Amino acid sequence: MCTRDKLLFVVCLWVLPCLAQQPRAPDIEAQRVAMKKLAFLIGKWTGEARLQRGPGEPLVLDQTEKAQFKLDGLLLTIEGVGRTKPDGKPMLQAFGIVSYDDQAQTYRMRAFNDGRFLETEVKLLEGGAGITWGFTFGPIKTSSVMRISEAGDWTELTELTIGSQSPRKYMELRVSRSK
Numbered sequence: 001m002c003t004r005d006k007l008l009f010v011v012c013l014w015v016l017p018c019l020a021q022q023p024r025a026p027d028i029e030a031q032r033v034a035m036k037k038l039a040f041l042i043g044k045w046t047g048e049a050r051l052q053r054g055p056g057e058p059l060v061l062d063q064t065e066k067a068q069f070k071l072d073g074l075l076l077t078i079e080g081v082g083r084t085k086p087d088g089k090p091m092l093q094a095f096g097i098v099s100y101d102d103q104a105q106t107y108r109m110r111a112f113n114d115g116r117f118l119e120t121e122v123k124l125l126e127g128g129a130g131i132t133w134g135f136t137f138g139p140i141k142t143s144s145v146m147r148i149s150e151a152g153d154w155t156e157l158t159e160l161t162i163g164s165q166s167p168r169k170y171m172e173l174r175v176s177r178s179k
Contacts, residue, residue, distance in 0.1 A: 027102040032073045034100040034107070040129055041067040041078065045154050047175030049082045049092060052168070059084075061091055065154060065175050075099050098122055109133060139163045142170070152177065 049063040061082030070077055075097055082092030096111040107122040122133045130147035139162055146156040156173040 024103065028074070030102040031100045034102070034105075035069065035073050035076060035098075037124055037128055038076050038098065038107075038131070039069075040148050041076065041154070042069065043067060044178040045175035046178050047153070047173070049171060049173040051082070051092065051171050058172075059091070061085065062088070063092075063173055063175055065173075107131075111135075143167065 043066075045063075045065040045067075047063050049061045050058040051061065052058045062085060063080065063082045065078065065080045067076060067078045069075065076099075078094075078096045078098070080092065080094045081090055083089060084091050094111060094113045096109050098107055098109045100107050107124065108119065109122045110117055110119045118135045118137070120133050120135050122131050124131055125145075125147065130145065132143070132145045134141065134143040136142075141161040142158055143161070144156060144158040146154065149155050154173070154175045154177075156171070157169065158171040159167040160170040161167045
């Protein structure tokens with residue numbers, strides 16, 4: 001084997017494994033079809049949120065939610081703002097981006113709140129008019145269930161578990177689609 005053939009052989013040994021590891025092309029159409037299942041969230045919503053921040057009465061907020069598709073239906077953004085009733089100051093602000101991983105066949109959400117972000121899996125509820133998700137950070141675990149009620153309202157319940165304690169209600173939300 002001549003030097004040129006040896007060099008070509010060595011290059012092929014390096015290049016072929018790299019070609020085999022090329023990322024697959026995403027199935028954009030499968031992603032759009034999956035994301036359309038979340039269309040029940042699209043719109044502007046207003047109502048109330050109740051935060052249970054400790055013993056006693058919950059903090060009641062005027063709540064807005066805005067959900068819209070972006071990137072031609074490949075992303076769903078959700079922005080929620082809860083304002084204190086007496087003075088309208090923002091007390092609860094969250095922004096989430098939901099996408100669909102067609103290879104893993106799962107929805108993923110990256111949520112931002114108070115300068116932090118978390119990533120989690122989102123599951124579509126049976127019947128398709130709701131989602132569930134949760135986060136774990138250290139000994140704290142959250143579990144959230146969001147549904148569209150028979151009346152057409154967006155309802156959400158978030159429970160908080162600390163260590164081995166029983167889950168307790170952290171937030172309840174009920175908003176209606178704005179006209």
